[in-house]
Amino acid sequence: MQKRIILPALVGALLVGACGGRQAQQTGPTPEELAAQARADSIEAARRAEEERRRLEEERRRAEEEARRRAEEEARRAREILAEMVHFDFDKFDIRPSDQETLRRKAMVLRANPDVRVRIVGHADERGSDEYNLALGLRRANAVRDFLVSLGLDASRFETASMGEEQPLVRESNEEAWAMNRRAEFHVTAGQVARTGM
Amino acid sequence: MQTHRLSLLLLLVLATPLAAQQDTTRLPTGVRLGMIYQTLRRPSLAVRAFTSAGDAELAAQVGEIIRRDLDYSDRFEMFEVPPQLASGPVDYATWNGLNVVYVLDGAVEPLEDGSHLLRLTLHDVVYGVVKEIQAFRIPPPTDSDHRMAVHAAADEVVRWATGQPGMAASRILFVSQAPDGSRDLMVVDSDGENVRRVARVDGVLMSPSWSPDGRRVVYAVGRDDGSWDVIELDLERGAERRISTRRGLNTTPVYSPDGERIMLAVENGRDLDLFEIELATGQSRLVRGGPGADLSPTYSPDGRQIAFNSDRIGQPHIYVMPAQGGEAVLLSPYTYGEPGHYAAPDWSPETSFVAFHGRSRGQHQIMVADAARPGSTVQQITQEGRNEDPSWAPDGRHIVFLSVRPSGSGLYVIDAASGRTRPLVLGGRFRTPDWSPTLKRASALTVRGE
Numbered sequence: 001m002q003k004r005i006i007l008p009a010l011v012g013a014l015l016v017g018a019c020g021g022r023q024a025q026q027t028g029p030t031p032e033e034l035a036a037q038a039r040a041d042s043i044e045a046a047r048r049a050e051e052e053r054r055r056l057e058e059e060r061r062r063a064e065e066e067a068r069r070r071a072e073e074e075a076r077r078a079r080e081i082l083a084e085m086v087h088f089d090f091d092k093f094d095i096r097p098s099d100q101e102t103l104r105r106k107a108m109v110l111r112a113n114p115d116v117r118v119r120i121v122g123h124a125d126e127r128g129s130d131e132y133n134l135a136l137g138l139r140r141a142n143a144v145r146d147f148l149v150s151l152g153l154d155a156s157r158f159e160t161a162s163m164g165e166e167q168p169l170v171r172e173s174n175e176e177a178w179a180m181n182r183r184a185e186f187h188v189t190a191g192q193v194a195r196t197g198m
Numbered sequence: 199m200q201t202h203r204l205s206l207l208l209l210l211v212l213a214t215p216l217a218a219q220q221d222t223t224r225l226p227t228g229v230r231l232g233m234i235y236q237t238l239r240r241p242s243l244a245v246r247a248f249t250s251a252g253d254a255e256l257a258a259q260v261g262e263i264i265r266r267d268l269d270y271s272d273r274f275e276m277f278e279v280p281p282q283l284a285s286g287p288v289d290y291a292t293w294n295g296l297n298v299v300y301v302l303d304g305a306v307e308p309l310e311d312g313s314h315l316l317r318l319t320l321h322d323v324v325y326g327v328v329k330e331i332q333a334f335r336i337p338p339p340t341d342s343d344h345r346m347a348v349h350a351a352a353d354e355v356v357r358w359a360t361g362q363p364g365m366a367a368s369r370i371l372f373v374s375q376a377p378d379g380s381r382d383l384m385v386v387d388s389d390g391e392n393v394r395r396v397a398r399v400d401g402v403l404m405s406p407s408w409s410p411d412g413r414r415v416v417y418a419v420g421r422d423d424g425s426w427d428v429i430e431l432d433l434e435r436g437a438e439r440r441i442s443t444r445r446g447l448n449t450t451p452v453y454s455p456d457g458e459r460i461m462l463a464v465e466n467g468r469d470l471d472l473f474e475i476e477l478a479t480g481q482s483r484l485v486r487g488g489p490g491a492d493l494s495p496t497y498s499p500d501g502r503q504i505a506f507n508s509d510r511i512g513q514p515h516i517y518v519m520p521a522q523g524g525e526a527v528l529l530s531p532y533t534y535g536e537p538g539h540y541a542a543p544d545w546s547p548e549t550s551f552v553a554f555h556g557r558s559r560g561q562h563q564i565m566v567a568d569a570a571r572p573g574s575t576v577q578q579i580t581q582e583g584r585n586e587d588p589s590w591a592p593d594g595r596h597i598v599f600l601s602v603r604p605s606g607s608g609l610y611v612i613d614a615a616s617g618r619t620r621p622l623v624l625g626g627r628f629r630t631p632d633w634s635p636t637l638k639r640a641s642a643l644t645v646r647g648e
Contacts (some may be wrong), residue, residue: 066478091537091539098439120367121424127562127584128541128555128586129494129540129541129555129587130405130587130629131405131450131463131493131507131541131542132491132493132494132507132542133471134404134447135463135470135491137449138465138510139469139491139509159424161446162447163424174422
């Protein structure tokens with residue numbers, strides 16, 4: 001670093017010296033001229049130093065931006081994992097094998113974000129008694145909570161609720177809609193979801 | 199009706215061989231298609247044109263309300279009165295020749311205070327006598343009590359003829375989901391008229407239930423954050439009060455027959471348990487705890503027993519037990535290894551029959567079981583479409599239920615004795631209907647017996 005600034009100054013000084021050597025006996029640079037030259041050189045050096053400082057600053061800012069972007073991306077991904085619903089078979093409240101993987105990913109997120117608390121809300125499809133569907137939704141939410149607790153998470157981090165058949169995702173009356181509506185949803189009630197834990 | 203009966207029998211015969219082959223198309227074991235009573239042929243009743251001393255239009259309106267109430271009572275075969283027999287003295291021989299058993303005459307006279315006197319005369323054609331004459335005060339048509347007073351008079355006619363109560367002077371509460379997602383508590387008269395809103399909530403409104411005196415209703419309100427309240431609403435004063443606000447689910451409240459207690463399902467530990475709250479003191483008592491969700495309690499008419507819904511054995515079933523607590527006896531059909539789903543019980547206010555819905559051939563249908571004889575055959579009384587959430591009328595004979603069917607979805611009323619079904623309110627997103635007790639008893643102004 002230091003070299004780059006000094007080198008042009010040296011070259012300049014040599015050139016001045018060479019000329020000076022030849023012309024020394026004749027005219028030669030006056031002390032005023034030498035002083036002006038030195039002043040110009042130092043201004044140039046300062047300008048370059050400032051440029052370099054700005055470039056470094058920019059680099060640091062970019063790196064920070066990148067880190068923030070990555071953190072945001074990770075937080076977004078972590079929130080996505082936490083929000084992912086699990087679904088249930090008709091009239092059932094046991095966790096499907098395919099959903100166990102989903103819940104394991106959630107458990108990793110929850111372990112990596114120990115302040116986060118979650119409300120698990122169970123839902124049912126429109127068939128059957130409105131009243132029993134509330135109980136079924138609660139059963140589903142509890143089954144999900146139990147599974148997460150079995151993975152080593154503290155039960156106090158979860159609350160469970162049921163909306164029965166009152167809040168369908170898909171307002172239609174067919175098998176696909178019913179399958180979508182038999183679900184557990186996850187809502188973060190406290191803490192910041194930052195890390196995926198992966 | 200006769201052909202309807204035959205087709206029911208035919209279906210029953212068809213269902214049996216299918217049962218062994220395909221799980222989804224069979225009737226559950228222990229369920230039989232059909233109605234719950236052995237019915238006699240209904241007596242023929244003629245309602246003649248009501249006469250008036252002044253307001254002929256009002257007389258015609260009152261006559262039409264009463265004629266329809268008597269038709270909806272499902273106790274009579276309604277006789278189409280030919281014009282030549284619509285007025286004049288009742289000639290018993292002529293009516294007897296037409297196989298008519300009862301002839302009803304009505305007369306409407308104005309009173310000084312703007313209300314009217316309705317005089318009803320029931321002729322017993324078979325014995326050739328006037329069975330009953332009574333007069334009732336009917337408030338003016340502008341009065342909100344007008345129709346109810348006419349319904350109460352119609353119920354008296356049912357009582358004169360059959361000795362049993364009618365159900366015209368009653369209403370049905372139900373929940374309607376508005377397009378904006380809010381829930382309205384609605385009420386409709388037993389004949390489908392006079393639909394109106396009594397409450398609106400932003401969250402979920404569920405399981406409304408009438409007090410025995412018909413003046414209050416209790417219901418559950420749920421919110422997005424998972425909190426639930428049970429709220430009692432005074433229908434006359436519009437005043438609300440919170441009955442239960444325990445953490446988690448508070449739902450399916452119902453009044454005891456004496457109106458002094460409310461039983462409900464409350465989230466307790468891992469699931470729902472039944473609690474009874476003394477209204478005077480606010481004290482609550484655990485009626486049934488333990489594993490499994492216990493909910494939807496319904497008292498027997500004497501208040502000593504309850505039927506309720508529980509999924510303790512892994513699938514929802516209907517049980518009966520003492521209201522004080524004790525051993526629960528299974529009422530809905532259960533066969534080891536077969537899927538079963540029975541829910542939403544409602545105990546008849548007059549008999550030992552409990553109505554509920556159960557899955558049959560992949561659809562929910564209304565069923566009726568006798569709580570006095572657990573383990574006996576359960577009757578499936580609906581077949582068309584998907585039918586849920588039954589509630590008995592005060593006559594212990596009619597049932598209102600929720601139906602999704604091709605001919606129109608909404609609330610329907612079925613006569614459990616004959617299977618005759620009529621739409622009550624169609625077109626909306628309705629749930630959890632509850633039929634009121636008798637809301638008005640007609641008091642006769644003058645009585646003159648037979």
